[in-house]
Amino acid sequence: MTRGRRRGAPDTRAEVLRSARVLFAEHGYTATSVRSIAARAGVDSALVHHYFGTKADLFMAVLAVPVDPRRLLEPVVVAGAQSAGAGIVRTLLGVWDDPELRAPFLAVFRSVLEPGGDVLLRDGFLVAVIRPVLVDLKVDHVDLRLALVASTVLGLLTARYLLAIEPLASMPDVEVVETYAPVLQRFLTDPGVVAGSGQQ
């Protein structure tokens, strides 16, 4: 904030985070380079990588989610596409039903639904976090399936947590998995879903 700040590490880290937050929100994840973030923060790209790792790692730091969804989704990838529907729902519930994690995740979720926050979800979280999972699962028509999975998960999060619609809000995890896994599985792997979608 102050102009005459020291170039010490904490200030530099904060400045890089601020620059990344602004550029990701303005231009999205894809169109924002680590170089442009570094330039705006007045530091070298190498320093950005040193502090934060990859561009995706930096994006996760900007989102400030309390756990890294990429790490949580690793077992889903290992288990393979044919069980990914249930795996994704189970992973999601594991985070959102944890009383320590729900509030911070809900805050992030609210912020990306607000005008201006949408790009962080659409060309941010989905591209940096969820798309690589679908690529690693080797599903076809990645972008279409990504959009359908996103819509299902967004609906579940909105209905169960944001709006707390009963009886879904109080439904035991195992029943939520039974209910939503078939929807996600169809959207992830059913050839019929893309039948009409031509060149997607």
Next chain:
Amino acid sequence: MTRGRRRGAPDTRAEVLRSARVLFAEHGYTATSVRSIAARAGVDSALVHHYFGTKADLFMAVLAVPVDPRRLLEPVVVAGAQSAGAGIVRTLLGVWDDPELRAPFLAVFRSVLEPGGDVLLRDGFLVAVIRPVLVDLKVDHVDLRLALVASTVLGLLTARYLLAIEPLASMPDVEVVETYAPVLQRFLTDPGVVAGSGQQ
């Protein structure tokens, strides 16, 4: 706004709407009576019914949506539960893909996702508009199926319109119906969906 206003019809109408808006938002649709709205507005219940019709009609006036979804969903009820999945998606797209209607609907949708607006959706729109459709369709486990239908529709609206996630945002209506109708149909009529849900 002014204290010394005339008791003329336009003022009274506006006062009833204001009272209804406050009470529905504070206590939800179910717990708010026409009598309590009339009392707050300083008028007789009969006058509220005279101006607005039923409590559900008054609620629709509060929401200020440009078309009445109850009217739009009538053909879905007439066609019956076995085709309601496709019918609901088709009705939804008919409204949201109309360039004149999308902006006002999006404004209502944003407002109910905000803190404080949630009750208007959860214990308002769903109870006054969508639940009667499921009751008329004679589906079992109405509240569970209502919650699942709501989550699917909320996800579709959020992904396609609010966040404009491609290729879903540009997908032709007929393909959106093909993609989502089976999900809604399963949630509306499949006995398997409620197998684990006991007394719902």
